[in-house]
Amino acid sequence: MSTWKSRDCLGLRGVSREEIELVLDTARSMKEIQTRTVKKVPTLRGKIVINLFYEPSTRTSTSFELAATRLSADVIDIQTGASSVVKGESVVDTAQTLRVMGADGCVIRHSVSGTPHFLAKYIDIPVINAGDGTNEHPTQALLDMFTIREHKGPLEGLTIVIVGDILHSRVARSNMWGLLTMGAKLRFVGPPTLIPPGVEALGVEVRHKLDGAFEDADVINLLRVQKERMSANFFPDLKEYSRYYGMNGERLKRTKPGSIIMHPGPMNRGVEITTEVAESDQAVILEQVTNGIAVRMALLYLLIGARDANEKKTETTKAGDTPSLF
C-alpha cells in the first residue's frame, strides 16, 4: 500500500511516483464529495488547521480553507496584515504560538523561498507549502496533474508545454519535478531571459519561440507574467510578449485536437492568454480551481489523518536557534 512518506508537503522534488499517484487517487474520492448536497465529511473533526499567508492570496487560501472545512477541520486563517506579524513576530513564533493553542497542521505561503522548509524544522505538526517565493507550489502542480489525468489519462508519455515566465514561477518548478517523475515529456517555452539555466540537464526541452512549440502538445499550460517579481526588464513590453508568447484564437486553431489549455490563475487577459482562448472549450481553467479543493483535501487527509502526525520531530526548537532573518 502506498503512503505519503514525509510528515510535510514542502515540494514535489524527491516525491515518488507512488506518492503522487496516492494523492491523485485520494483526490478523486474527495472530488465526489463536492458533488453531494452535503459537501462535508467528518474525517478531520476536532482538528485545527492554520492558514498562514504571508503573501496576498485569494484562490489558494480560500481553496485550502474550503478543503479543510469540507473535512470538518476548524481553520484559523491568518492574513499577515492583520496579525502580530506587523508587530515584528517571526514565522516560527507565530506558528509555535498557534501550535500550542492546539493546531494539527499548518499551511504556509511566503515570499521567501525555503520558509516552509525552515518552519517544518521548528514545529511538530505537518506543514504544507502553499507557495514559497520562486521555489515550489506543490499543491498547484498536483491539481494540474489531477486535471491532466482526468482529461488525458496517465501522464506518462504526454507532451506538456509550459509557456511564459518559468524563471519566477514556483508553479512551473513544482510541475517540472512532478511531471518528470510521472514520465511526461516536458517543454518550457519563453524568452531566454525567463528560462532558468540548466533545466535541459534535468530532461526538460527548452524552446524560445511559441510557434512550432505547441502544435504537438497534449497540454498547454500558460503562466502568468509575474511583473511583481521582476526586478529588471526581462522583455521589451507586454505587447511584444503577447505577440510572441500569448495564446490567442489564431494559435488555438493550430493546437492538437483534444489538447487542453491550462492556467494557474490569476490570468492577465490579453497578455499570456486572450479571452477567446480562456473561454474556449479546450480551456480547463475553472476545473483546475475545483480540482484544487479535492487535491488539498487529499493532502490534508493524508498528512493530518496519520497517527504519527503529532509525534515530536527529532529536530526540535532550541532556545536562540531561530535565525534573526525570521
Next chain:
Amino acid sequence: MNDNHFRQVMNADEIDRTLHRMAYQIWERSARSHLALVGIRSRGATLATRLRPFVESLAHEDIPLGLLDIGLYRDDIGRTSPAPPVRSTDIPFDIEQKDIVLIDDVLYTGRTVRAALNALMDLGRPARVQLLALVDRGGRELPIQADYTGESVKTYENEIVVVRLREEDDEDGVFIEKEVG
C-alpha cells in the same frame, strides 16, 4: 486454503447458496418497492454485486446498486498510521425514501456499519436501512445487529475472519485465522 492457521467456515458453494437464500429473505422482508442494495467497499461491494442478480430474478425488475466507501467516516482516523486508503463512493441513484439493504462481508465490532450509516445519511434520508452480513463473528462494541446473516461463528479476540472472493482473491471461501503478531 493455503495455510495451516486457517479453519474453513464456508466454501464457494456455501457462499453461493447463502447469497441465494438471503436474496429470498430480502425479497420477503423488504418493502418490495424502492428496494436498493448498497455494498460497503471492498468485499461488501463485491457481495452486493453478486447478490443483485439473485434479487432481480425474484423482483423481475432492476434493483439499484450502490458502492459505499467508509474511509472518510472511520472513527480511528488519526489513530492509525498511515491514513487508511480512501476509495470512491458510487451511488448512482437518489437514496431518498429508498428501502436500502446495506451489505458487508463480516460483522464484528459494528464500527464499520456505524460509519456506513453516517455516510449514507449524508447522502439523503432513506426510508429504511437493513443490514446484511455474510458472517457475524460477534464481539460487538456498538449496539448494531444484522437483519440478514449468512453464518454466525464464534471467534476469539486473537482470531480474524478472512473472506476471500474470487473477484479479488482468486478463490471463494471464509476462513478463521489466528492473528499474527
